[in-house]
Structures are given as C-alpha cells and as structure tokens.
Amino acid sequence: MKKKIRAPMVPRTAQETTRHGIMALLGEGPVSAKDISVALHLAEKEVCSHLEHIRRSLHASGGVLEIVPAECRSCGFVFAKRERLTPPGRCPVCRSEAINDPLFSLRGAQGNPPD
Structure with a gap:
C-alpha cells in the first residue's frame, strides 16, 4: 500500500475534540485505524471505540462510515462480513x-461531526 504524503499535523485547538480530528482525517480519504492513531497520538484501541461511536452517529444523520474490509496478504x-x-x-x-488493516472513510456526512 502506498503511503500518502500529508501536511504536518497542526495541534488541535481547545474546542476541537478527538472525534472532530478523526472525522477530519476520514474526510480526506481512506485511512486505517493505525494511521489515525499516529496522526492524533492516540492508542489504536481508543481509535476503534471512537470509530464505533462515529459510525452510530453518522447513521442517525444519514451519513455512512465506509469500510474497505481487511484482507489476508497470504x-x-x-x-x-466482519462487523x-x-x-x-x-x-x-x-x-x-x-493481514492488511481495514480502511475507513466518510460518505454523505451531513451537519457537524458528533461530540
């Protein structure tokens, strides 16, 4: 998988939450939980719990968290079918x-990111 060259991460402001930062990264295109954890300085397990909350919140607002499923390299x-x-x-x-990690992105997100 090719690595994307990204602009340096700017520190979050006091009003920007962790989920706002994750939503911003998801809006840029497909990223893995590992990429998000590195960019936002979070544990990978913590990112997965935030992604689950974002998925539920997006569903309520009509948006979708698109998932490119994981794939065995061998x-x-x-x-x-993994949920x-x-x-x-x-x-x-x-x-x-x-195993290649699953990739996440946003589709049809409306309104503000969930808190």
Whole structure:
C-alpha cells in the first residue's frame, strides 16, 4: 500500500475534540485505524471505540462510515462480513497473521461531526 504524503499535523485547538480530528482525517480519504492513531497520538484501541461511536452517529444523520474490509496478504481472503472495526488477528483460511488493516472513510456526512 502506498503511503500518502500529508501536511504536518497542526495541534488541535481547545474546542476541537478527538472525534472532530478523526472525522477530519476520514474526510480526506481512506485511512486505517493505525494511521489515525499516529496522526492524533492516540492508542489504536481508543481509535476503534471512537470509530464505533462515529459510525452510530453518522447513521442517525444519514451519513455512512465506509469500510474497505481487511484482507489476508497470504491467500487473499477478504473479511467482508466482519462487523467489528478492529483488525482481525489471523486469517480463518490459511491461519496467516499477515493481514492488511481495514480502511475507513466518510460518505454523505451531513451537519457537524458528533461530540
């Protein structure tokens, strides 16, 4: 996967929440939870819980959190039916742990980001 060259991260203002920062990154295009955790200096587990809340909030406002499912690098298995936002640990087909992380982006977001 190619790395995107991004502008340096500007520190958040006092009024900008963590979820506002995540929503801004999601609006730029597909990003993984790992990319978000690095950009916003958060733990990856914390990012996944925020993404779950954002998904529920977007659903209420008519927006959608689009998810490109994780994929096994060894056999090509795609985790299409997976509902959890955390990356899988192992492929159920070949048992490989070499898995591409799921990617997240926004579609149809209306109004302000959730608090």
